[in-house]
Amino acid sequence: MDNKAFRTIAYCMAAAFLLIGVVCYTAFAKKAPENPIRIMFKNTGGNVLFDHKEHFHDDGYGIECADCHHDLEEEGDTPAACSECHDAEGEDAPKRVEVLHSQCKDCHDEGGSGPVNCAECHVM
Ligand code: HEC
Numbered sequence: 643m644d645n646k647a648f649r650t651i652a653y654c655m656a657a658a659f660l661l662i663g664v665v666c667y668t669a670f671a672k673k674a675p676e677n678p679i680r681i682m683f684k685n686t687g688g689n690v691l692f693d694h695k696e697h698f699h700d701d702g703y704g705i706e707c708a709d710c711h712h713d714l715e716e717e718g719d720t721p722a723a724c725s726e727c728h729d730a731e732g733e734d735a736p737k738r739v740e741v742l743h744s745q746c747k748d749c750h751d752e753g754g755s756g757p758v759n760c761a762e763c764h765v766m
């Protein structure tokens with residue numbers, strides 16, 4: 643094989659790997675929010691940073707998925723966003739803001755730990 647043919651093959655392989663890389667990257671990037679690590683709730687009361695992973699991870703607060711995602715029927719299912727059912731108007735289910743406030747605050751209150759005052763959650 644002469645040098646030129648070798649170079650052509652090398653370029654083709656480099657191009658092929660680049661393509662594979664791009665395809666894989668976009669495929670995985672789209673899969674993204676399987677289990678969000680942190681969630682920023684942007685709202686008029688001041689943004690709330692929610693450490694999702696810390697809440698469910700065994701090394702964190704170890705809370706079961708279904709304790710918050712009450713739509714889950716079986717372990718391993720992917721839960722829907724609260725707003726799928728709890729919209730801003732509260733037409734088919736209680737309003738999104740109300741259920742988030744009550745779920746977050748009730749647990750903190752009853753468990754005796756975690757923020758219950760406005761400014762401790764709405765820090766941003
Ligand atoms: C302390 C409560 C809590 C726990 C525990 C919890 N989550 Fe969540 N999770 C939430 C909230 C709140 C959201 C934001 C939903 C929204 O914005 O509508 C969320 C969002 C999600 C989303 C993104 C949903 C979407 O389509 O936007 C997924 C997926 C998810 N959680 C999976 C899990 C899994 C799996 C577990 C258990 C390993 C878990 N969660 C544990 C409260 C919790």
Ligand code: HEC
Nearest residue numbers: 710711712713722723724726727734735736741742744745
């Ligand atoms: C598939 C639809 C659906 C999804 C998704 C869903 N909910 Fe609900 N939720 C309901 C319905 C319907 C009710 C009212 C009937 C009931 O109590 O079961 C309700 C009730 C509640 C209540 C009790 C409210 C009250 O006033 O008694 C809380 C708290 C709550 N949801 C929080 C959440 C949170 C937080 C999420 C997201 C992590 C979520 N829900 C996701 C449908 C849903």
Ligand code: HEC
Nearest residue numbers: 690692693696703705709745746749750753755756757763
């Ligand atoms: C089922 C119980 C439970 C629910 C529901 C819950 N939390 Fe918590 N949260 C905890 C516990 C336990 C801690 C740890 C408190 C400590 O000991 O520091 C905590 C701590 C926090 C903290 C302070 C430390 C940190 O991790 O950032 C924030 C902020 C917080 N929670 C926000 C939220 C928000 C927002 C929601 C609702 C979307 C929520 N939590 C729902 C149990 C809960």
Ligand code: HEC
Nearest residue numbers: 683684685686687690738739742746747757758759760763
């Ligand atoms: C445990 C954390 C937590 C505490 C404590 C808390 N909030 Fe919130 N607040 C949230 C979350 C989460 C949302 C939902 C944001 C969303 O819908 O994405 C929210 C939403 C809001 C909104 C936006 C309402 C809307 O219709 O968009 C206002 C205003 C608000 N809170 C005010 C308050 C006030 C006032 C207090 C104290 C009395 C308070 N919050 C205490 C977590 C908290």
